[in-house]
Amino acid sequence: MAKISLKHLPKPHKWTISALAGVLLVLILFPSDPVSAYKNTPVPTLEIGKRYDLAVDFNNLPEAEISAFDNAIERKTYKVKKGDNLAKIFNRAGLTPQETYRVSKVEDHASKLLSLMPGESLGLEIDDEGKLKSLSYMYSPTETLLLEINADNSFSGHIESKQVETRLNYAQGEVSSSFWNAGIKANLSENQIMSLAGIFGWDIDFALELRAGDSFYVMYEEHFIDGEYIENGDIVAAQFVNQGETYTAIRHSDGNFYTPDGRSLRKSFLRAPVNFKYISSNFNPNRFHPIQKRYKPHNGIDYRAAKGTPVVAAGDGKVIEAGYNRFNGNYVFIQHGENYTTKYLHFSKSAVKNGAKVKQGQVIGYVGATGMAEAPHLHYEFLVDGVHRNPRTVALPKAQPIDKAEAKAFASISAQRLTQLNNNKRIMLAMN
Numbered sequence: 446m447a448k449i450s451l452k453h454l455p456k457p458h459k460w461t462i463s464a465l466a467g468v469l470l471v472l473i474l475f476p477s478d479p480v481s482a483y484k485n486t487p488v489p490t491l492e493i494g495k496r497y498d499l500a501v502d503f504n505n506l507p508e509a510e511i512s513a514f515d516n517a518i519e520r521k522t523y524k525v526k527k528g529d530n531l532a533k534i535f536n537r538a539g540l541t542p543q544e545t546y547r548v549s550k551v552e553d554h555a556s557k558l559l560s561l562m563p564g565e566s567l568g569l570e571i572d573d574e575g576k577l578k579s580l581s582y583m584y585s586p587t588e589t590l591l592l593e594i595n596a597d598n599s600f601s602g603h604i605e606s607k608q609v610e611t612r613l614n615y616a617q618g619e620v621s622s623s624f625w626n627a628g629i630k631a632n633l634s635e636n637q638i639m640s641l642a643g644i645f646g647w648d649i650d651f652a653l654e655l656r657a658g659d660s661f662y663v664m665y666e667e668h669f670i671d672g673e674y675i676e677n678g679d680i681v682a683a684q685f686v687n688q689g690e691t692y693t694a695i696r697h698s699d700g701n702f703y704t705p706d707g708r709s710l711r712k713s714f715l716r717a718p719v720n721f722k723y724i725s726s727n728f729n730p731n732r733f734h735p736i737q738k739r740y741k742p743h744n745g746i747d748y749r750a751a752k753g754t755p756v757v758a759a760g761d762g763k764v765i766e767a768g769y770n771r772f773n774g775n776y777v778f779i780q781h782g783e784n785y786t787t788k789y790l791h792f793s794k795s796a797v798k799n800g801a802k803v804k805q806g807q808v809i810g811y812v813g814a815t816g817m818a819e820a821p822h823l824h825y826e827f828l829v830d831g832v833h834r835n836p837r838t839v840a841l842p843k844a845q846p847i848d849k850a851e852a853k854a855f856a857s858i859s860a861q862r863l864t865q866l867n868n869n870k871r872i873m874l875a876m877n
């Protein structure tokens with residue numbers, strides 16, 4: 446039988462014991478017939494909220510009551526704070542450095558406890574002697590590490606996994622003021638809006654070419670655990686209608702998007718070298734040059750954006766010029782294969798050097814107003830065999846078809862997704 450000292454018990458235990466002692470006192474006061482006893486014994490007036498010391502001899506409590514306390518285990522959750530580690534949390538929980546050591550020795554799993562992140566929490570079960578019985582650490586929405594004490598005081602651990610259920614959801618919208626606003630209105634998350642612009646970024650210039658009336662249709666995954674929504678998953682199919690032209694993207698199991706007939710959406714050039722979310726508005730198509738005060742032929746496209754906005758390489762290539770002059774300001778020219786050149790002018794700062802190899806999407810400089818530019822903007826030129834072309838409309842090299850080995854599997858996914866997409870559209874149409 447464990448010795449019980451009230452002084453060393455945690456508070457809730459003291460209250461439990463006091464309550465139990467109260468019940469015992471009542472039993473002692475009214476030993477036989479409660480009704481007659483009530484009549485004959487003066488009832489003490491008890492003040493609510495006040496604590497009364499009860500003369501209870503704990504050594505004489507029946508054995509059964511004692512053993513209930515013997516194994517009393519407290520479960521408590523400890524939030525991981527900034528700068529925390531296992532030792533600090535164990536210290537807060539009143540555990541010894543020896544216990545920290547024993548827990549950190551658990552094979553395979555203990556390493557997870559070395560990377561506790563602020564905001565996470567540890568569940569600790571500590572018995573009434575202040576000894577750690579078990580530890581639980583949910584390190585992902587689906588996985589929890591459980592450590593339990595063995596007879597020899599060592600700990601062993603295992604992982605408990607929860608099943609993630611994936612459901613499909615659908616959203617659609619129409620652009621009126623901006624794509625961003627239309628996406629928010631359609632209940633898409635900011636990440637989903639950006640993903641959508643990324644998926645179609647090789648076909649559509651989201652910065653300058655969207656028009657009121659453009660529309661989009663998106664099917665995406667949602668993850669649930671125990672019936673509870675956890676997070677959005679991938680977009681699995683999407684359609685974008687830009688100025689009357691429909692673009693469709695179907696996600697394959699390789700994580701890439703393809704047209705329904707199996708051509709990659711990924712192409713050698715992005716339609717726009719700046720992310721649409723930075724673009725304030727279209728430039729005046731009259732192409733009035735603010736510095737030279739006269740109309741002049743304009744060989745490129747101007748993207749007006751705040752100074753410092755990152756500009757990316759439209760395609761893989763090699764920097765053939767990176768420098769400064771009084772017309773271009775800081776500029777970068779990139780050669781792509783044998784036939785294509787792209788030019789980027791007026792950077793506040795270039796991010797690449799002459800001769801550097803660059804990847805599509807890599808930041809090559811930042812929007813500025815150096816050289817002949819009044820306001821910060823990117824002047825972008827696209828040349829095919831040395832001739833200026835409109836990067837929004839120029840015919841670009843055909844995209845790669847999906848791998849032959851994957852073609853059949855993709856065809857069946859593609860057909861299924863298109864059916865689902867069209868069904869969703871029909872339902873929405875019927876609802877409106």
Ligand SMILES: [Zn+2]
Pocket residue numbers: 743745746747823824825
């Ligand atoms: Zn320009």
